[in-house]
Amino acid sequence: MKRLVSTGRLIAFGLIVVMLITLCVATLYKLQIIDGAAYYEESVNSDPTEESVTAARGNILDRYGRVLVSNRECYNLAISDKRLFSDDVDDPNAIILQMINMVEAAGDKYTDDLPITKEPPFEYTNMTDIQRMLLNAYLKDKGLDEDTTAVELMSYFRTRYDIAGSYNAEEMRKIASVRYAVNVRYAINTNPYVFVEDASIDLISDLMGVVGNVVEVETSYIREYNTQYAAHILGYVQAMSDADMEKYRPGKENSTYDYDTKVGKDGVELAFENWLHGTNGKATVERTASGTVTSTIYTEDPVPGNHVYLTIDIQLQEAVERILETGIQTLQLKRDEDNLKAVSEGRTDDVREDIQGGAIVVVDIKTGEPLAIASYPTYNLSTLLEDYDEISSTEYDPLFNRALLGAYAPGSTFKPCTAIAGLSENIINTETQILCDGVFTKYSDQGYAPECWIYTQDHLTHGNDNVTEALKDSCNIFFYTMADNLGIRKLMEYAEDFGLGESTGIELVETTGNMANPDNHLTYDVDEWVDGDTVQTGIGQSDSLFTPLQLAEYCAAIANGGTRHSAALLKSVRSFDYSRQLYQKDTEALSTVETADYNWAAVQRGMYLMANDISSSSLTVYYALGNYSYNGVSLPVAAKTGTSQLGEDKTNNAIFMCYAPFDDPQIAISIVVERGQSGANLSSMARNVLDAYFGLGDKSSTADSEYTLLK
């Protein structure tokens, strides 16, 4: 072991040396090649200026030390407004257009954050926070009305920036976008405008050859994504908005932020901003009058950010995202076929809506740690800001993280909670039988007589079931009776202990959903709470809305005998040189459900039979998961399906949860598919997730060895 540690340190040290050498070479390169390319070689030094030196942001890694997000050094091109608008330049608009055309001809993109369509008719596009902030600031600064239209603003630009009528509409918009970008940042004294981020050396020298010192080169860092997956978890960084400025107070005393520091905007980048962001240094820089740097003296060294390790297993995450996408596409193809058939046979009532999206969450049963959190549709993080308008206007909202923000009626996946409540409160014992004769008639004099699904579907009944059989059969009558005897307050207590409608402890933005209750019923319904609402709550209907993450942690608590762990994503933090561990996660129990072991056994057995008994409520589930094994090793699964009704004319949401192996549970899985119609439809996705998890085997030996050493 000792040797492993010292090798790790050695490699870490080696990496730092390599980084330092790279930095020196890059700096020399910048001084000699890039700045040397400037055409003016003047020897007169301007006054030395105090400049900020950007600190690298920390890396984001998965639980096995695989790097998910890191930094790459890059060159940014800024526009010197001093030189662009000096007497030497006859026509700044012509130079701007020339520069944009050169950038585009080189296949690069310039920073176009004018939130107006590229071509007429001009309209505002969907805006990021920054775009909105800049636009509002611009309108205010120029004394323009808040509801100035895009067309009005474009004609204002033409006059204000003296853009000649000889330019066509597209050219005019290009010129205006840069004039606007430079002008608004100057007006509100915010971070300077970066004309091209991450410019290639070829582009830099071409541009300097043509427009000279109108452009300035700055070294910076750019976030580099080493995975195309986990977009909703990782989040992104961007320039500060108004709210960020207030929070991080750039330029103010004791603030470690500069105006141009990019900050976490979503996901992990936002949640762990404090760990990830570094502290910029300072340097005294001397330049010639033409801008060539002649000396740089560091007065404060930059301190890079720390490295953040997540509980996520990126290999499993990637597999789960692919399974979710393929699973949904397969269901949609089948849906299309069924709909065509229904139409051709004149059964228009059977035509179902399109599937809108879904989520899969996989958690570790012993610790509650999320191992994979997938939401579909999704997007590519590395092009999010470039493609923001397109992504944010795509059908079914790819930006929406359904796993944490989507709240869904749990349907029958709630029945194990009702069962545990009934057993713990001695409403029943594990042997008590309740008769299903198809209809729950207790409140029929009030016009409320809900049916068992098997009665509605086939005019059959379940007869006498004990709690284990009732879970296997998913008998509604059993759980209507249970809920009615428990009362809503008792049901609410158990749901709370299972974390349903509660925060999960994850550090990302999540919704807590809602556990049905009389106190806020009127925000969901026009009628007062009645006994029937309690009865409906027992089978996961009424106002209950839970997230896929809550359902996965609830399933884990059923599997481990009642401990609900925190779903915190942060596993550990290491210093920027990997030498020191600054944080290590402890497994944390948020709540426990206390009941006798034989009660747990009865409920777990019911979920086991749901997947493994041919007479269970779903043959589809039985065929997908019955007698599950991987590589010849038997790994039995316990499962529960759910179908949540959204009202007439709407196709049901499909819900599914399971855990495995039954005898020594390791992982719990929840799956939700919007308009998926039936929970059983999701069982083959669950099987694929189990295959992926068990197929990854001993993860510690498959992780890339160099990263393992750095753990």
Ligand SMILES: [Zn+2]
């Ligand atoms: Zn029944």
